[in-house]
Amino acid sequence: MKVTSDHAPQVSTVAKPSTDWRSHLRAAHIRVTSQRLAVLSILESHPHSSAGEIIASVNAGDRENLTTQGAYVILQQLEQYGLVRRVSLPDSSSVRWETRVADNHHHVQCVVCGRVEDVDCVVGHAPCLTPSDTHDMEIFEAQVVFRGLCKSCKARIGSGEIRKDDLPYLLQEELSDIAT
Numbered sequence: 370m371k372v373t374s375d376h377a378p379q380v381s382t383v384a385k386p387s388t389d390w391r392s393h394l395r396a397a398h399i400r401v402t403s404q405r406l407a408v409l410s411i412l413e414s415h416p417h418s419s420a421g422e423i424i425a426s427v428n429a430g431d432r433e434n435l436t437t438q439g440a441y442v443i444l445q446q447l448e449q450y451g452l453v454r455r456v457s458l459p460d461s462s463s464v465r466w467e468t469r470v471a472d473n474h475h476h477v478q479c480v481v482c483g484r485v486e487d488v489d490c491v492v493g494h495a496p497c498l499t500p501s502d503t504h505d506m507e508i509f510e511a512q513v514v515f516r517g518l519c520k521s522c523k524a525r526i527g528s529g530e531i532r533k534d535d536l537p538y539l540l541q542e543e544l545s546d547i548a549t
């Protein structure tokens with residue numbers, strides 16, 4: 370069987386956002402467009418989505434036709450104005466995005482299914498950690514990624530539904546202690 374570390378694009382309908390994104394866009398002096406609003410709403414209700422997931426969700430309604438290039442332009446603009454943040458994780462093949470930008474939170478990710486959850490900063494502010502050697506750099510942020518195995522993947526390995534032998538070798542090594 371094929372095990373990928375990313376979910377197939379999940380199509381989710383645009384839920385009514387609790388944040389007034391129109392005001393946020395206006396405050397950032399970005400023109401309010403239905404596509405920008407749709408991207409922000411999707412990310413608010415489905416944090417850590419990839420561009421592919423965002424596109425699938427935005428286009429699930431028949432009113433929008435968001436292209437891949439269009440999505441990247443929008444995401445980069447929103448990032449530039451501090452409305453979204455990109456998250457690069459070792460067990461995700463694509464960059465993920467989120468609207469939770471105002472804190473120095475971290476992430477925990479299942480190495481098998483790729484599920485991502487937020488973890489609050491232990492210290493409460495950036496940088497969360499002090500490096501043993503800064504190499505003459507002023508440190509402003511530390512990003513921590515906790516890599517783990519989620520309950521359901523552990524159960525699926527336990528029941529043989531996911532064969533450990535089918536996982537990448539390095540992953541088998543990492544999991545050898547926990548999933549037996």
Ligand SMILES: [Zn+2]
Pocket residue numbers: 479480481482483484518519520521522523
């Ligand atoms: Zn999992």
Ligand SMILES: [Zn+2]
Pocket residue numbers: 416417456467469474475476486487
């Ligand atoms: Zn996050």
